[in-house]
Amino acid sequence: MDENLLRRVSASWTKSSLESIGLMLQGNPKVVITAHRSPDGDAVGSTLGLYHVLKAMGVDVVVALPDRFASFLDWMPGVQSIVFHSEKPEIVEKHLAQANVLFCLDFNSPDRAGSLADCIRQTDAKLVMIDHHRDPDAFADLMVSDPSCGSTCELICDWVLASGHWSKMSIASAQCLYTGIVTDTGSFRFPSVTAHTHEVIAGLLDLGLQHAEVHESTFDDQSLSRVQLHGFALSERLKIWDKAGVGLVALDLNDLERFEYESGDTDGLVNRILGIRGVRMAIFMRESDPGKVKMSLRSKGSLDVQALAVEHFSGGGHTNAAGGILLGMSAAAAKDKVIDVIDEMISRQL
Numbered sequence: 001m002d003e004n005l006l007r008r009v010s011a012s013w014t015k016s017s018l019e020s021i022g023l024m025l026q027g028n029p030k031v032v033i034t035a036h037r038s039p040d041g042d043a044v045g046s047t048l049g050l051y052h053v054l055k056a057m058g059v060d061v062v063v064a065l066p067d068r069f070a071s072f073l074d075w076m077p078g079v080q081s082i083v084f085h086s087e088k089p090e091i092v093e094k095h096l097a098q099a100n101v102l103f104c105l106d107f108n109s110p111d112r113a114g115s116l117a118d119c120i121r122q123t124d125a126k127l128v129m130i131d132h133h134r135d136p137d138a139f140a141d142l143m144v145s146d147p148s149c150g151s152t153c154e155l156i157c158d159w160v161l162a163s164g165h166w167s168k169m170s171i172a173s174a175q176c177l178y179t180g181i182v183t184d185t186g187s188f189r190f191p192s193v194t195a196h197t198h199e200v201i202a203g204l205l206d207l208g209l210q211h212a213e214v215h216e217s218t219f220d221d222q223s224l225s226r227v228q229l230h231g232f233a234l235s236e237r238l239k240i241w242d243k244a245g246v247g248l249v250a251l252d253l254n255d256l257e258r259f260e261y262e263s264g265d266t267d268g269l270v271n272r273i274l275g276i277r278g279v280r281m282a283i284f285m286r287e288s289d290p291g292k293v294k295m296s297l298r299s300k301g302s303l304d305v306q307a308l309a310v311e312h313f314s315g316g317g318h319t320n321a322a323g324g325i326l327l328g329m330s331a332a333a334a335k336d337k338v339i340d341v342i343d344e345m346i347s348r349q350l
Helices: 003-008 015-024 041-056 089-098 110-122 152-162 171-184 195-206 211-219 224-236 253-258 269-274 305-312 331-349
Strands: 030-034 060-065 101-105 126-131 142-145 238-241 246-251 281-289 292-299 321-327
Touching: 015 126, 015 142, 015 152, 030 041, 030 089, 030 110, 041 060, 041 101, 041 152, 041 171, 060 089, 089 110, 101 110, 126 152, 152 171, 152 195, 171 195, 171 211, 195 211, 224 238, 224 246, 224 253, 224 269, 238 331, 246 269, 246 331, 253 281, 269 281, 269 292, 281 331, 292 305, 292 331, 305 321, 305 331, 321 331
Parallel strands: 030 060, 030 101, 101 126, 126 142, 246 281
Antiparallel strands: 238 246, 281 292, 292 321
């Protein structure tokens, strides 16, 4: 990659932050990489992308995640090496107890790591947070935070380049990092995409990355039941506020069971809502357990769904992409609450 790109990497990668990680990686440390619960493409891509680079550098490194991710990411190189706290808690906790350095990727608060939150708070390891979400908690020894960046994977690419390790970037790491970038930027359509984003992709392509293969593996391997679930959601569970440009889909456990739901089957559904003509804000709700409803929010332009998620849904994220959660209520009650919030929001704007 053209070394001139060094001048355009995230401003969060200061000389001091690069030197700090360099020092942490000296002396054959035990390194663990983790990400947030219910890992998405950026979380899995950044952890595995960094894993492959560190392995190529000779670092003793393990990826330990709170729980499983959607099956459409199972193709990614290195997946078989990941250990999951939800499946092998003793092994994961042992790795964290022995770690000298813990990379926390794609989350800005220990709470976002689900079952690993307490382990992160209690570890004696040096903590490195690399993330692009707004309003991070000050929980790490080194915090590299850039909310203007479209993905954590782009920040990892910047570190590899700026730290002088681009020669360690393999096709496997390039595939993982490209996956995170393309999924978290909505296939490069979100406002967070910059010229530098495309320059990073060009660098990955120069390595020999076959981007069409990544797209096919990630987006073109859907089960029939997943396609049918999306069709049902949009035809039977969609509510539109026409004048306000708001769309809402809410699915309960019965809906999911009807279509043999598997983890990740509803990924992308919120973007389908946002793609409807006239819709400027989309909300997708899914009952994950009795009394627990997860939410995804997306918007266009300056409409700030992050503020909405923080104020009403114990969530956070970015201006145009955020998440939230509602606890202690049924799916029906959660839907009613969201409708009330939207109605109130609309009334204030009128």
